[in-house]
Amino acid sequence: MRKKICITVTALALVLCFAIGGTLAWLMDKTDSVQNTFTAGDVDITLVETWNTDSNNNGENDSWSAQMIPGNTYAKDPKVTVVGSEDAVDCWLFVKVEEKGNAQDYLNYSFTFDDENSGWTQLSTSEADGTTTTVWYREVTASTADQSWYLLDGNEDYTNGFVSVDANEVTKSTVDEAAEAELVFTAYAVQKDNLTVEEAWAKFAN
Numbered sequence: 780m781r782k783k784i785c786i787t788v789t790a791l792a793l794v795l796c797f798a799i800g801g802t803l804a805w806l807m808d809k810t811d812s813v814q815n816t817f818t819a820g821d822v823d824i825t826l827v828e829t830w831n832t833d834s835n836n837n838g839e840n841d842s843w844s845a846q847m848i849p850g851n852t853y854a855k856d857p858k859v860t861v862v863g864s865e866d867a868v869d870c871w872l873f874v875k876v877e878e879k880g881n882a883q884d885y886l887n888y889s890f891t892f893d894d895e896n897s898g899w900t901q902l903s904t905s906e907a908d909g910t911t912t913t914v915w916y917r918e919v920t921a922s923t924a925d926q927s928w929y930l931l932d933g934n935e936d937y938t939n940g941f942v943s944v945d946a947n948e949v950t951k952s953t954v955d956e957a958a959e960a961e962l963v964f965t966a967y968a969v970q971k972d973n974l975t976v977e978e979a980w981a982k983f984a985n
Contacts, residue, residue: 880959
């Protein structure tokens with residue numbers, strides 16, 4: 780009986796020692812602070828006509844123009860650029876092409892969009908009052924470098940794009956009507972995150 784009592788007392792003493800030890804020290808740790816910050820995102824695009832000139836010396840490029848002379852070929856190389864920066868974000872890039880004044884009847888040209896490997900996808904097309912309007916788009920991944928695309932195909936003489944006047948369709952009797960022909964390019968861009976391509980275009984189309 781005495782032996783059992785001693786064992787019991789010893790066991791209680793051990794428990795008590797652990798309890799006392801626990802009040803003297805805590806197991807603790809601390810991490811460095813983590814800051815959550817936001818930076819300003821940006822989408823910036825340009826659309827230029829390389830062959831424009833400043834004929835009146837006002838510091839601004841003239842709108843591209845040429846005489847409607849049957850058989851003549853002219854350099855025309857509209858180029859759209861997504862400007863690179865540290866703040867750039869992924870975006871949807873759109874180009875709206877308006878072929879006005881029955882341009883397809885009087886002018887010869889081809890778009891870079893039509894190449895199946897161009898990276899462009901046709902979103903919509905419509906025709907009204909002698910104007911064909913087509914919208915093309917592509918996804919552009921953010922970059923610190925500029926990313927550019929020419930919109931008209933070139934040939935052996937004009938690498939980045941050209942337009943020629945159809946010698947068969949443009950005659951003395953049709954030249955006035957043919958002179959109404961226009962190719963109009965407009966570029967748009969919007970952030971890609973949280974927007975489908977249809978939702979993104981709707982922000983400009985409405």
